[in-house]
Amino acid sequence: MEKIRVRFAPSPTGELHIGGARTALFNWLFARHNGGKMILRIDDTDRQRSSQEYLFSIIESMKWLGLNWDEGPEIGGDYGPYIQSEYLHKYKELAEQLVRDGKAYYCFCTAEQLTAEKERQRREGQPPRYSGCCRALSAEERERRKLNESYVIRFIAPREGETVVEDIIRGRVTFENKIFDDFIIIKSDGVPTYNFASVIDDHNMAITHVVRAEEHLSNTPRQIIIAYVLGYQVPLYAHVPMILAPDHSKLSKRHGATSVQEYRDMGILPEALVNYLALLGWSPGGDKEIMDINEIADLFSLERVSKNPAIYDLKKLIWLNGHYLRTLELNKIVERALPFMKRELNICAETGTEKYQEIEKIIGLVRDRVKTLKEIADASGYFFEDDFQYDEKGVKKHFRKEGVGKVLSEVSRALQKVEPFEAEKIRDELHDLGQKLDVSLSRINLPTRLALTGRTMGPELFDIISLLGKDRVINRLKKAKELFELN
DSSP states (O other), X not given: OOOOEEEEOOOSSSSOBHHHHHHHXXXXXXXXXXXXXXXEOBOOOOTTTOOHHHHHHHHHHHHHHTOOOSBBTTTBOTTOOOBGGGGHHHHHHHHHHHHHTTSEEEEOOOHHHHHHHHHHHHHTTOOOOXXXXXXXXXXXXXXXHHTTSOOEEEXXXXXXXXXXXXXXXXXXXXXXXXXXXXXXXXXXXXXXXXXXXXXXHHHHTTOOEEEEEGGGGGGHHHHHHHHHHHTOOOOEEEEEXXXXXXXXXXXOGGGSOOBHHHHHHTTOOHHHHHHHHHTSSBOOXXXXXXXXXHHHHHHOOGGGBOSSOEEOOHHHHHHHHHHXXXXXXXXXXXXXXXHHHHHHHOOOOOTTSHHHHHHHHHHHHHGGXXXXXXXXXHHHHHHHOSSOOOOHHHIIIIISSTTHHHHHHHHHHHHHTOSSOOHHHHHHHHHHHHHHHTOOHHHHHHHHHHHHHSOSOOSOXXXXXXXXXXXXXXXHHHHHHHHTTOO
16 A cells, blocks of 8 residues: 655645645644654745745644644754745656657747736626737747747647546536646746745655645646646545634634634643644544544544534634643643743742742633733732732622721731641631631632632632732731721
8 A cells, every 4th residue: 555645735824724734634643643744845836925934834834733744844844845935847848858858838928918807807798818919929929929028838728528626525626627727837037936836745755645624625636637747646635624713704814813823822732722723624424523633643544524614613723722721730831830920920940940830730620710821920020029900890899898907917926826828727727717707718719819819709719819929928918907997
């Protein structure tokens, strides 16, 4: 059996979009499931919009997601180059050979001429397409005009018959050849078009399966036609469904983050994003939803990818992220949360230090109540900063009751004598205080929590008190009493 080889070929004209990330993931899963190879190829033929910055961002996003490649930039391979701009002369040579073989020709039509032609076709109720006027030029005239005029190279498309795409996901898709005009394969700047370069690269890299977005389905018959003329073996195709917004419109920034980098910045874990992306259009069967990347690879098949559009659901992603925050090893969560702690709270710590151990305890305390890494930083602020804001509704509800000041004073006195200052002993002491004052534990805990954190909700109060330490707790209780004039 031929060894499966797939490729992901992003253009470095922007950051890695969620749709591109899913395509990369499906290629990776398919390769790993079948013991094949994943190739990363960079389509940078759009010279004006391509940049090294975006190339670096795409590569970093792939690494962050855990989508390693077997051949491509940074690691090389036997089928390079893996960046299209390094192969421009070869595309041109092949196109020139097609011209000599009578399979392509030079076209000298200007943009103005093409626009006028399309406008005329529209007026006459004809589909706008290139008429093929330069196809009839003699070889002598073409060579003469090449000396002084700008030109492109057009592929001679068949006029009759049909081209069939046997798609693994969509089944048999038939295109009538009469819909194709003589399409451009080399632009006036000598750079190949997407369809031409992709066919050549897929052949040179021995690609067996092309797994890509549904939007490329219309390109596929042209690529098949080119492959036939060049004498190449046509790979198998699989076009994955679109990702739509919840209202079934085109996904855009207004529906939430759209690039991998944005998800990373908002505190989404790569494990959660991979899990979520896998479920966008693919189902493992049954009700199972929580899976790591290797488990997904074991179950993955293109036959279980849906033909129907996948619906983007940010709430589902955040729910998944919350699950991973609660279940992953604490040290992994701490490692990933630290950059957010630094950004949001200016808190830094080296592994193994006392500060690191403190942060680890705090994150262990709050992570069950948050859904993103950023929320971990937000939920931890009062542990590091004494000057915090008090919840306004909480102040009205808990600080305006008669006798609150006395309660806080009694809490302070009770905590003064707790040794060691541990959660269990603190719990017992405050429970006894409630009996002594003949009030419910909530009458003690609620204003105490507000005084110590500025918040009405959060982790177990006794754990908070223990982590803050006796001196800081006493000082905060005193500050709240004075600030709000509680008595």
